Amino acid sequence: MDMITTWEFWQQTGWGLVKLVWQMAVIVIPLMVCMEIMKDLQVLDKVSGWFHWTVKPFAxxxxxxxxxxVGLVFGLAYGAGFIIQAAKEGTLGKRDLYLISLFLVVNHSAIEDTLLFAVVGANGWVVLIFRFVASILITWAVGRFIMPVEKVHQEI
Amino acid sequence: MDWLATTKRGLVKGFTTTWLLTKVMAPVYLAVVLLGQTPVMDWLARLAQPVMGLLGLPGETATALVVGNLLNLYAAIGAMGALTLDTREITVLAMVLLISHNLLVETAVSKQTGINVTSLVLVRVVGGLLAGLLLNWGWQLWI
Structure with missing residues (x-):
């Protein structure tokens, strides 16, 4: 407990906080600019359309x-940043919002997190594949049985 | 298309989102750092110790599991560094932690999307433990 009273502790904590904000800013701001440009060039809809098959099984x-x-590659906070933005603009419905969040809390920042443990001796492939299978199964099951499209539409 | 207006709109959205994430994460980050200085982690680790055997893990790994879930993955890896573990043990521990970690900060963030986060936390904790259980079981069968 006595560490809390030291100058170094607060200095370290402060730096940690600055680093956290900086890391978010350098990823989120350029990504948002890219997204706006892609939107205006009508590229975003096209690219999303090409990859629609990846989320179609989950309706x-x-x-x-x-x-x-974004969440899978960069991390949960970044993915959430884009989810919040989409929620504000009304491009995503409630069911989509929940299922994306569900998938991402289980599986995010997939490469970096896996490497973190692979470096200290874990079998990286095993955990990476297992995590993907787990997140896909959970999202599919919840999307199919707990919030099926028909039911959600009725409620709205 | 008006490049200047588009870029400006992107910058505004980028800054707003960063600011929102900062507002949400900073207080929780601080709380987590302070929590790490209290004996709470040790108490919880002692409680979790007897259960670790179910995952085929030695009792000392409870500390890594507790700090990974309440603080972050770096704290968990730091705690693992103090132990001698084999590949199976490290991989099972990694499996549980990859699915369920940094719960305080990450839940605060997911909450901002306006969804019910209690169910998400439950899915992570139960899902992580189940994945670890299955992996440990499968590992001993096939490897």
Whole structure:
């Protein structure tokens, strides 16, 4: 407990916080600019359309592709940033929002997190594949049985 | 298309999102750092110790599991560094932690999307333990 009273502790904590914000800014801001440009060039809809097959088995809309990809590659906070933006703009429905979040809480920042453990001696392929299978199964099961499209539409 | 307007719109959205994430994460980050300085982690680890055997893990790994879930993955890896573990043990521990970790900060973030997060936390904790259980079981069968 006495560490809390030291200057170094607060200095370290402060730096940690600055680093956290900086890391988010350098990823989120360029990505948002890219997305706006892609939107205006009508590229975003096209790309989302090409990859619609990846989310079709879960009956999700093409707009789900981009937040999922961002979360999988960069991390949950970044994915959430894009989900919040999409929620504000009304491009994603409630069911999509929930299923994307469900998938991403289980499986995000897939490459970096896996490497973190592979470096200290875990079998990286095993955990990477297992995590993908787990996230896909959970999302599919919840999307199919707990919030099937017909039921959600009725409620809305 | 108006490049300047588009870029400006992207920048505004980028800054707003970063600011929102900062507002959400900073207080939780601080709380987590302070929590790491309290004996709470040790108490929880002692509680979790007897259960680790179900995952085929030695009792000392409870600390890594507890700090990984409440603090973050770096803390968990730090705690693992102090132990001598074989590949199966490290992989099973990694499996549980990859699915369920950094719960305080990450839940605060997911909550911002306006969804019910209690179910998400449950899925992560139960899902992580189940995945570890299955992996440990499969490992001993096939490897």
């Amino acid at each position: 999700m809309s093409p707009a789900a592709v981009f937040p999922l990809l």
